[in-house]
Structure formats: structure tokens, C-alpha cells
Amino acid sequence: MNFFTSDTHFYHRDLILGGYFSPRDQFLTVEMMNDTIVANWNARVKPTDTVYLLGDIALAFDNPAKQAMAQTLDLLNQLNGQIVIIKGNHDSAALLKFLRANNQMLAAGRPKFLTHDVGTRLKFAHYEVFLTHYPMLFGITKNKINLHGHIHHASVHHQENLNVGIDSPDRDYLPTGRVPFGAPLSVAEVIDMIVGKRRDYQQRQ
Numbered sequence: 001m002n003f004f005t006s007d008t009h010f011y012h013r014d015l016i017l018g019g020y021f022s023p024r025d026q027f028l029t030v031e032m033m034n035d036t037i038v039a040n041w042n043a044r045v046k047p048t049d050t051v052y053l054l055g056d057i058a059l060a061f062d063n064p065a066k067q068a069m070a071q072t073l074d075l076l077n078q079l080n081g082q083i084v085i086i087k088g089n090h091d092s093a094a095l096l097k098f099l100r101a102n103n104q105m106l107a108a109g110r111p112k113f114l115t116h117d118v119g120t121r122l123k124f125a126h127y128e129v130f131l132t133h134y135p136m137l138f139g140i141t142k143n144k145i146n147l148h149g150h151i152h153h154a155s156v157h158h159q160e161n162l163n164v165g166i167d168s169p170d171r172d173y174l175p176t177g178r179v180p181f182g183a184p185l186s187v188a189e190v191i192d193m194i195v196g197k198r199r200d201y202q203q204r205q
Contacts, residue, residue: 003184006149037182055088055133
């Protein structure tokens with residue numbers, strides 16, 4: 001089963017200190033934030049599932065840099081499933097190289113991590129789905145959808161764009177209410193969001 005998420009920002013202390021672009025002041029410590037994301041991720045993702053993580057994995061500033069990368073690797077290894085990473089603006093090429101070099105093999109010979117520098121593409125439910133960190137603009141189209149992150153508490157004002165980040169307001173298009181903080185979105189939930197956002201924009205016309 002496939003899942004989608006973005007902008008986990010593990011270890012990013014500024015997010016919980018307030019006054020930042022995307023505050024997470026519901027947490028008292030960065031450890032509480034990390035633990036909540038891990039718990040809610042693993043509550044719905046099985047080891048055999050695949051999660052597309054669309055960038056901005058972590059901001060760990062421990063020195064030396066290799067120690068920060070090892071810290072990020074340790075946390076990612078706590079998460080269930082194969083993780084397909086799309087490079088975000090806060091993800092260094094060195095980090096992705098480190099993850100690939102320290103890859104573990106999952107069941108059926110699948111690597112824990114796959115990485116893409118720009119994006120990748122899937123097809124499901126008659127949609128052509130482009131997975132990127134930064135939002136893409138298609139213009140008018142019937143079956144192209146862009147799942148992205150990067151803009152946290154904001155939403156692109158086009159029905160073809162869905163922000164699947166863990167802070168995203170587009171999650172409000174889910175008919176069943178909010179997904180627990182940090183939990184990736186299933187394909188069925190993404191389809192519900194596509195339909196909900198299109199219905200919303202059609203009603204505005």
C-alpha cells in the first residue's frame with residue numbers, strides 16, 4: 001500500500017519555539033514532536049508498505065555533520081515501510097548519499113530508502129500524479145495532479161495541487177476529519193482530497 005507525506009522536519013527546534021514560518025507549538029520539546037510523528041506514522045503504515053516522503057526530512061544541526069546524518073538515519077529506521085524520498089530544499093545531497101550508503105534491505109529484497117533529486121510520477125484512479133517537493137503549475141488539466149509539500153500551512157490556489165505535508169490545510173478536505181499529526185496519507189485519502197478540493201473550487205465559480 002502506498003502513502004504520502006512531506007515536511008516532517010525532524011529535530012527542527014525552531015518550529016516549536018514559536019515565531020517561525022510554520023509553528024508547532026503544541027509540542028514542548030523536539031523529542032515530543034519526533035516521537036508523535038513516529039508513533040502516528042507507524043500506527044497506520046505496515047513494514048510492507050511504501051511511503052513517499054516529499055522532502056524536508058530533518059533539520060539536525062549537531063556537529064560534525066556526519067553525526068547529524070547518523071541521527072536522522074536512526075530516526076528514519078524507526079519508521080515502518082520503504083521510504084521513497086524526494087529531495088527538499090532542506091535535504092542535502094550528502095544526507096541522501098549517506099542514507100543510500102547505509103541502506104538496509106527489507107523483506108523481498110527491497111531497499112529501505114529510494115531517493116529522487118526532483119520528483120517521480122505514479123498513476124492511480126485514472127490520475128497522473130506528479131510527486132515533487134515544490135508545487136508545480138500545470139494550467140487547466142483534467143487528470144494531472146501534483147502532490148507536493150514545501151509550503152507547510154499554505155495551500156496552492158489551484159485544484160490540481162495538493163499539499164500533503166503534515167501541516168497542510170488541504171488535509172481539511174478529508175471528509176472523515178483530520179489525520180493524526182505526522183501520519184502519512186493513504187491513496188484513498190488523497191483521492192478524497194482531490195475530489196473535495198475540486199468540489200470546493202467548482203462551488204466558488
